[in-house]
Amino acid sequence: MSVLIDSFYLLSAVLFIIGLKNLGSPKTARKGNLYAMIGMLIAIVVTLIDKSILHYTYIIAGIVVGGAIGAYAAKVVEMTSMPQMVALFNGFGGAASTFVALSEYLADVERGEAFLFSNELIITIVLSILIGTVTFFGSLIAFAKLQGLMSGAPIVFKGQQATNALLLLVTFALAYMLMQDASQIELIYVIIGLAAVLGILSVIPIGGADMPVVISLLNSYSGLAAAATGFVLNNNVLIISGALVGASGLILTNIMCKAMNRSLANVLFAAVGTSDSSGQMARGDKSKVTEYSAEDAAMVLDSASSLIIVPGYGLAVAQAQHVLQELAQILMDRGVKVRYAIHPVAGRMPGHMNVLLAEANVPYDLLVEMDDINEDFQNTDIALVIGANDVINPAARTDKDSPLYGMPILNVDQAKSVMIVKRSLSPGFAGVDNSLFYDPKTMMLFGDAKKMVTDLVKELKDL
Amino acid sequence: MDGTILISIYIFVLAIFVGFEVITKVPPLLHTPLMSGSNAISGITIVGAIISAGAGDYQLSQILGMVALICATINVVGGFMVTDRMLEMFKKEKKQEK
Numbered sequence: 001m002s003v004l005i006d007s008f009y010l011l012s013a014v015l016f017i018i019g020l021k022n023l024g025s026p027k028t029a030r031k032g033n034l035y036a037m038i039g040m041l042i043a044i045v046v047t048l049i050d051k052s053i054l055h056y057t058y059i060i061a062g063i064v065v066g067g068a069i070g071a072y073a074a075k076v077v078e079m080t081s082m083p084q085m086v087a088l089f090n091g092f093g094g095a096a097s098t099f100v101a102l103s104e105y106l107a108d109v110e111r112g113e114a115f116l117f118s119n120e121l122i123i124t125i126v127l128s129i130l131i132g133t134v135t136f137f138g139s140l141i142a143f144a145k146l147q148g149l150m151s152g153a154p155i156v157f158k159g160q161q162a163t164n165a166l167l168l169l170v171t172f173a174l175a176y177m178l179m180q181d182a183s184q185i186e187l188i189y190v191i192i193g194l195a196a197v198l199g200i201l202s203v204i205p206i207g208g209a210d211m212p213v214v215i216s217l218l219n220s221y222s223g224l225a226a227a228a229t230g231f232v233l234n235n236n237v238l239i240i241s242g243a244l245v246g247a248s249g250l251i252l253t254n255i256m257c258k259a260m261n262r263s264l265a266n267v268l269f270a271a272v273g274t275s276d277s278s279g280q281m282a283r284g285d286k287s288k289v290t291e292y293s294a295e296d297a298a299m300v301l302d303s304a305s306s307l308i309i310v311p312g313y314g315l316a317v318a319q320a321q322h323v324l325q326e327l328a329q330i331l332m333d334r335g336v337k338v339r340y341a342i343h344p345v346a347g348r349m350p351g352h353m354n355v356l357l358a359e360a361n362v363p364y365d366l367l368v369e370m371d372d373i374n375e376d377f378q379n380t381d382i383a384l385v386i387g388a389n390d391v392i393n394p395a396a397r398t399d400k401d402s403p404l405y406g407m408p409i410l411n412v413d414q415a416k417s418v419m420i421v422k423r424s425l426s427p428g429f430a431g432v433d434n435s436l437f438y439d440p441k442t443m444m445l446f447g448d449a450k451k452m453v454t455d456l457v458k459e460l461k462d463l
Numbered sequence: 464m465d466g467t468i469l470i471s472i473y474i475f476v477l478a479i480f481v482g483f484e485v486i487t488k489v490p491p492l493l494h495t496p497l498m499s500g501s502n503a504i505s506g507i508t509i510v511g512a513i514i515s516a517g518a519g520d521y522q523l524s525q526i527l528g529m530v531a532l533i534c535a536t537i538n539v540v541g542g543f544m545v546t547d548r549m550l551e552m553f554k555k556e557k558k559q560e561k
Contacts, residue, residue: 009510013478016504017485023497024489030550033500037543040507047510053517058529062516066536073537074544082495082545089502089542092534096508099531103515107524120468219498222505222538231471233511239471240478241507247482248501252494344491351494355549363556369491 008046009237015039016241020248026364043237079359080316083349087142087215090222094135097225098192101128101232105188114183121232122182126175128228129188130195135221137199142214145203146348152208160205161269167198206268213256213267215349220249252350259344261396261407289425292443294452297419298459300443304381306337308373310410311357313347314387314422318449321360324386327457328362340366341373341383341410343391374411383415387449389427393434404432418442421452496549503542509535 016039022032048059077085105125108114144150171194174187206214223245230238257264292300301307309328315321328338340362346353354367377383385392392412395402412418413436420442427433436442445452489497512535515528 012507016507017481020482020497020501020504021485023493023500024486026490026492026553026555029493029496029553030547033496033543033546033550036500036504040504040509040539040543043507043510044513047513048517050514052514054520055517055525058516058525059513059532062512062529062532063536066533067540069533070537070539070541071544074541074548077545079549082499082549085541085545086495086499086502089499089538090505093502093505093508093538096506096512096531096535096538099527099534100508100511100515103524103527103531104511106527107515107519107521110521110524111519124468216498219502219505222502226505226508227475229508229511231468231475233514234467234471235510236471236474238507238511239475241504243475243478244482244485245501245505247479248486248497251483251486252498255491255494342491349495350498351491351496354492355495355552358549358552358554361552361554364492364553365556367492 005046005050006236008042009235012039012043012046013237013240015042016244020244079356080319081147082352082355083211083215083347084143084146086349087139087146087218090215090218091136091139091143093222094132094139094218094225097132097222097229098129098136099132100229101125101132102188102192104232106185109183109185114181117182119179122175122178124228124231125188126171126178126191128225128232129191130171130198131221131228132225133192133195134199134202135218135225137196138203138214138221139218141200141203142211142218145208146211152211154207155204160201164198164201167194167201170194171198202268210260210262210267212345212347212349212352213253213260213264216249216252216256217264218249220246220253223247223249256345256350259408261405288438289444290440290442292419292445294445294455295459297443297445298456298463300417300419301331301336301382301384301456302334302460302463304331304336306380307331307339307382307384308377308380308412308415309338309340310383310385310388310392310412311340311342311346311353312386312388312391313353314389315449316347316353316356316387318387320386320450320453321356321362323450323453323457325357325360325362327453327460328366330457330460338366339368339373339376341370341377342367343370343388343410344408346388346391370408370410377411377414380415381417383412383418385412385418385420385422386453387421389422389434390432392436393432394436395432395434402432412436413439416441419445421445421447421449423448492553496546499542499549500546503539503546506535506538506542509539512536 019032019036022028223242227242396404396407396409512531
């Protein structure tokens with residue numbers, strides 16, 4: 001590898017770092033993405049003119065096919081489906097690492113160079129294949145869960161963790177056997193098979209509500225897979241980029257765990273969330289709550305001077321974000337101070353709710369993070385909750401026996417009055433009843449989020 | 464060989480620290496684009512895939528390289544495009560107070 005090519009790779013790595021840095025602020029984020037794109041383009045072009053490249057047929061075919069699929073997917077994906085899409089992209093990144101490592105290994109064996117393999121090389125090949133394959137199959141399961149192709153409920157069986165540990169152990173034993181004789185191609189295929197099972201088994205016990213953590217973690221894995229491939233090829237730009245992505249995925253994983261007050265181990269192994277919330281029976285008694293009609297609620301909203309909207313994933317499922325912004329705009333035009341309070345785990349991936357609201361043309365400076373707005377609830381006339389439940393449940397603060405206890409929540413209960421749009425009194429993902437529904441200052445608006453907000457808009461216009 | 468892998472490990476560890484430094488302060492607002500953007504960066508495996516698909520003369524390796532290239536290109540092109548699409552939607556409030 002020539003010095004010139006390596007210098008361009010260094011330039012790429014620098015552009016990735018500057019790009020990521022710029023992705024950290026809304027003003028520069030688009031520019032940051034562009035820097036990263038240029039970095040990638042430089043890396044690709046430089047590789048294409050490398051003298052070790054002899055023929056271009058397969059390269060052109062691969063880039064054309066992959067580029068077309070990627071561009072198409074990126075154009076048509078719905079913002080609500082963003083988590084699945086990212087899961088799938090993660091998976092492809094992992095698969096690429098596996099195939100590159102496998103291809104390198106087979107080519108070397110074919111050339112009769114297996115006896116030249118150092119132990120380090122075998123370790124890096126096995127790691128690259130292992131992480132890549134686990135990422136691919138884990139991502140497929142995450143995709144299937146998010147897309148509703150399989151139940152979001154955790155799938156558990158006895159000895160699951162022991163099985164996973166055993167799979168990993170056998171993989172390392174096989175790697176050791178490869179060190180004795182690297183030409184045993186069949187061992188590599190067995191390792192791929194084991195890694196596939198491991199990838200599937202490690203994601204199926206994780207409940208639908210914990211998906212933000214899983215996606216972040218798989219994102220981290222896809223970075224580590226790229227780095228491992230970098231070790232195989234002895235290519236620094238892969239190692240650096242992979243490490244950056246690995247770190248970013250870990251940070252997001254950590255933020256998500258904190259937002260749910262759970263440890264990573266608890267998310268991965270505790271199989272929380274027994275079933276999807278849709279299957280829950282309503283436990284509450286409707287006679288104990290204060291029910292409001294859209295007409296009454298519109299009048300209350302109209303007389304308020306400040307409003308905080310608390311959107312949850314139920315809002316996005318009902319596709320009510322656009323009409324919600326219409327409601328907010330009407331109220332703002334009438335002089336009401338309107339803001340949105342965003343819980344870190346609102347949505348199905350980190351920051352998902354922000355994207356959904358941005359799509360509905362909500363300016364991002366109206367979106368306020370939990371820590372910045374929690375103090376303001378007590379000075380706010382109305383907190384309007386739509387499609388959120390567990391993240392506003394005061395039990396997280398007060399009830400030591402509640403599974404939610406300790407989770408940071410939005411202080412909706414401190415607002416002067418609360419308005420909750422909800423289909424029924426059924427509990428959320430965690431399956432915990434919410435005492436806020438029965439609070440005398442809470443107005444319950446029963447119905448589908450989109451229909452209810454549409455009715456509110458209509459009533460407000462008629463006032 | 465020993466020296467090379469050690470240097471690679473150095474680079475790996477230092478890059479992880481750079482990643483932590485650069486990304487820790489990203490606001491929740493941008494978590495999704497950060498994830499899809501960094502996801503596209505992890506598609507850097509495309510470099511390895513190009514070499515696998517275009518170098519050598521063992522056809523099975525080249526075909527595997529091409530499959531890797533398809534996967535990596537989906538990752539790179541899709542990741543960057545969808546990130547741009549999202550970031551385009553983030554707008555600041557248009558002079559709300561008149």
